[in-house]
Amino acid sequence: MTIRPSLGVAATAAIAALLLSGCAGGAANDDGEPAGTITVLTNRTDLVDTTFKDYAAEFTKKYPGTEVKFEALTDYEGDAKIRLNSRDYGDVLLIPSSNVTKDKYADYFEPMGSTEELSEKYRFTNEGSFDGTAYGVSTFGSAMGYVFNKDVWTKAGITTPPATEEEYLDALEKIKATGSIPYYTNYKDGWPLATIEGNLGTVQGDTVRTQMIEDDAPWTEGNDQYNIDGLLFDTVAAGLSEPDPTTTNWEESKNLLASGEVSSMILGSWAVSQMQDAAEAAGESRDVIGFWPMPWKTDTGFTSVTASDKFLAISKYSKNKATAKAWVDWFTNESGYAASQGAISPVVSDPAPDTLKDFQELGVNYIELAADPVGKEAVINDIANEAEIDLFGNIYRQKLIDVARGAADGDKESVFADLNDRWAAARATVDAK
Amino acid sequence: MSTLKGDPALTARALAPITSRRRNRLTGSGTTPWLFLIIPLAFLIVLTYIPVGNMFWYSLTSWDGLDPEKEFVGFGNFVQIFTQPEIFQVFFVSLYYLAGAVAQLVLALYFATLLSFKTRFRNLFKGVIFFPYLINGVAIGLVFLYFFRPGGTLDALLAAVGIHDPGQWLGDPSLVNISLAGTSVWRYMGLNFVLFLGAIQSVPAEQYEAADLDGANSWHKFRFIILPSIRRILGLSFILAIAGALSAFEMPYIMTGGANGSETFVIQTVNTAFKFSKVGLASAMAVVLLIIVLVITAVQRRVFPDERGDES
Numbered sequence: 049m050t051i052r053p054s055l056g057v058a059a060t061a062a063i064a065a066l067l068l069s070g071c072a073g074g075a076a077n078d079d080g081e082p083a084g085t086i087t088v089l090t091n092r093t094d095l096v097d098t099t100f101k102d103y104a105a106e107f108t109k110k111y112p113g114t115e116v117k118f119e120a121l122t123d124y125e126g127d128a129k130i131r132l133n134s135r136d137y138g139d140v141l142l143i144p145s146s147n148v149t150k151d152k153y154a155d156y157f158e159p160m161g162s163t164e165e166l167s168e169k170y171r172f173t174n175e176g177s178f179d180g181t182a183y184g185v186s187t188f189g190s191a192m193g194y195v196f197n198k199d200v201w202t203k204a205g206i207t208t209p210p211a212t213e214e215e216y217l218d219a220l221e222k223i224k225a226t227g228s229i230p231y232y233t234n235y236k237d238g239w240p241l242a243t244i245e246g247n248l249g250t251v252q253g254d255t256v257r258t259q260m261i262e263d264d265a266p267w268t269e270g271n272d273q274y275n276i277d278g279l280l281f282d283t284v285a286a287g288l289s290e291p292d293p294t295t296t297n298w299e300e301s302k303n304l305l306a307s308g309e310v311s312s313m314i315l316g317s318w319a320v321s322q323m324q325d326a327a328e329a330a331g332e333s334r335d336v337i338g339f340w341p342m343p344w345k346t347d348t349g350f351t352s353v354t355a356s357d358k359f360l361a362i363s364k365y366s367k368n369k370a371t372a373k374a375w376v377d378w379f380t381n382e383s384g385y386a387a388s389q390g391a392i393s394p395v396v397s398d399p400a401p402d403t404l405k406d407f408q409e410l411g412v413n414y415i416e417l418a419a420d421p422v423g424k425e426a427v428i429n430d431i432a433n434e435a436e437i438d439l440f441g442n443i444y445r446q447k448l449i450d451v452a453r454g455a456a457d458g459d460k461e462s463v464f465a466d467l468n469d470r471w472a473a474a475r476a477t478v479d480a481k
Numbered sequence: 482m483s484t485l486k487g488d489p490a491l492t493a494r495a496l497a498p499i500t501s502r503r504r505n506r507l508t509g510s511g512t513t514p515w516l517f518l519i520i521p522l523a524f525l526i527v528l529t530y531i532p533v534g535n536m537f538w539y540s541l542t543s544w545d546g547l548d549p550e551k552e553f554v555g556f557g558n559f560v561q562i563f564t565q566p567e568i569f570q571v572f573f574v575s576l577y578y579l580a581g582a583v584a585q586l587v588l589a590l591y592f593a594t595l596l597s598f599k600t601r602f603r604n605l606f607k608g609v610i611f612f613p614y615l616i617n618g619v620a621i622g623l624v625f626l627y628f629f630r631p632g633g634t635l636d637a638l639l640a641a642v643g644i645h646d647p648g649q650w651l652g653d654p655s656l657v658n659i660s661l662a663g664t665s666v667w668r669y670m671g672l673n674f675v676l677f678l679g680a681i682q683s684v685p686a687e688q689y690e691a692a693d694l695d696g697a698n699s700w701h702k703f704r705f706i707i708l709p710s711i712r713r714i715l716g717l718s719f720i721l722a723i724a725g726a727l728s729a730f731e732m733p734y735i736m737t738g739g740a741n742g743s744e745t746f747v748i749q750t751v752n753t754a755f756k757f758s759k760v761g762l763a764s765a766m767a768v769v770l771l772i773i774v775l776v777i778t779a780v781q782r783r784v785f786p787d788e789r790g791d792e793s
Contacts, residue, residue: 295630
């Protein structure tokens with residue numbers, strides 16, 4: 049405990065020196081000692097009056113004379129996008145990445161240093177960077193896999209993670225025999241269904257996005273896209289998912305998993321602590337919730353794709369950048385926010401969270417997707433939009449589930465052939481532009 | 482007081498401003514109404530006509546919703562709409578809502594007629610029928626999700642009368658649109674009911690008395706007194722019902738999000754614009770829907786004109 053703060057101070061000084069080198073002094077407090085008030089925009093409406101208040105108090109204790117005010121936005125992405133058009137978007141904010149493309153980062157955010165240097169200390173720096181300069185620091189990250197109810201899986205005789213799709217489906221069959229619903233698609237709410245796309249890269253590696261924009265048929269055996277959607281299709285087609293997908297409910301699904309009525313869902317590791325909370329609320333042990341890597345084991349073992357949640361950035365128009373920087377450093381290095389979320393810390397040297405205990409024992413390889421080549425960041429979205437395949441959404445996956453459960457015409461081959469045709473046609477259109 | 486009353490000169494002076502004001506009003510009669518209308522007209526133009534005008538302009542571009550450049554593509558979007566059969570296929574779903582709308586009008590008319598006569602608990606029933614219309618659409622969506630889910634309220638009710646395993650109300654693609662259209666009927670029938678009831682109650686009671694003297698039964702009264710009297714409101718409701726069926730959106734969007742074959746034309750338009758960033762194409766789809774509704778309205782008014790000899 050005595051070591052941590054001093055390390056933090058050293059880190060802060062080092063980072064501050066690194067950050068300040070490129071700044072010109074003005075009337076504002078750009079590079080002085082942290083002092084005065086800063087405003088921090090956040091999406092955590094649930095934590096702003098509790099955990100974040102405590103963070104602010106601790107920060108003030110460390111830097112006397114500073115004050116941190118929060119503004120919590122319910123529709124963070126939408127509201128922050130609108131406010132970016134003004135100069136008033138707080139001193140520290142989260143990058144609304146679904147609306148602001150990377151090439152615009154320099155217009156709104158203060159550079160934090162070179163990606164290369166920052167990546168020695170922080171994870172996920174690629175995602176918050178453009179053209180070799182980092183503009184954002186990750187708040188926390190999570191790894192892909194599936195949450196499952198350990199009691200049910202153990203009762204069905206499965207104690208080691210399935211290594212192949214076949215083993216995985218066998219395992220689900222055994223679970224079905226125990227009376228539990230083996231897999232829950234979250235078809236109705238859609239966004240949890242969409243998170244399975246986070247597994248992109250498990251087999252093809254960190255350049256998968258670049259490979260996909262060069263590929264006319266991503267839904268071909270051996271590709272990640274085929275694995276992700278194929279596994280979903282096979283699970284549903286074998287009757288291993290909930291009987292009526294149209295009436296699923298995310299909040300309820302947590303209780304269903306905790307009680308063992310449902311026994312698995314493919315999600316990010318961020319979901320583990322939520323599921324554990326649900327288990328505790330239902331009077332079960334938190335240990336009942338397990339988290340295993342996807343059943344696509346290669347020669348090098350299991351692989352899990354990691355990705356960051358939102359990125360902290362400093363407003364280019366902040367009048368108190370010195371304090372803003374101090375806050376970003378303190379929040380990232382000392383607040384313990386990532387650990388409290390059961391998530392992967394953005395700091396490389398921090399230990400892995402308890403939620404990924406099984407991953408450590410299994411020796412899972414973590415991969416982070418590589419940065420898209422400059423100028424090609426938007427191509428994968430352009431192709432997906434042109435093809436009307438919402439890769440990072442739920443519409444085409446709902447149709448896929450409908451086919452798999454026999455509620456719509458077609459079979460696995462016809463669905464994937466259609467997706468490939470549309471992808472190839474859209475690629476041709478986007479290339480021509 | 483008394484001097485004031487008696488003095489004709491004072492009276493004249495007191496009246497002078499009034500007469501001059503009256504003259505002003507007469508001369509300014511062309512502009513005054515417009516002054517009062519400025520604010521509502523400004524709202525109408527700024528919030529309705531300019532956006533619609535913009536929509537027509539977007540429909541001729543390939544705009545993605547964010548790009549500062551809007552590339553002009555002429556009628557390319559319209560060509561795409563009329564050459565891609567899957568865009569029009571979703572109008573098939575509207576047939577369910579159209580059937581629902583007809584059922585809704587018939588039911589509303591039936592209840593309005595019934596409750597316009599002396600009935601026990603009349604006001605209670607009026608309230609019960611109108612109430613759903615007052616509930617927020619999202620709340621109705623959530624309530625009906627629980628109502629339709631397997632083992633939910635509806636299944637429990639059916640089990641109580643001995644019907645087991647009736648199928649999945651939202652999960653079965655052949656049932657989902659019927660369930661959703663049924664929810665829409667439940668929600669909107671109250672509005673039609675109140676409109677019909679108001680129109681029926683404006684029929685003078687003497688007509689019924691006269692009909693009684695002539696020996697008319699209830700059916701005759703309905704057919705020859707009520708129906709002709711509410712013809713206008715019936716015609717209006719019919720147009721609104723057709724337009725509503727073609728542009729059904731709220732209930733299916735909240736309850737299924739358009740999944741499982743319940744996608745309507747408007748859901749498809751919204752997805753095209755905001756999920757796939759094709760604002761240009763989506764605007765063209767909206768224009769097509771607008772034209773279809775206008776054409777149907779025009780045809781309907783030609784076939785069932787509501788101006789009759791008995792009206793002014």
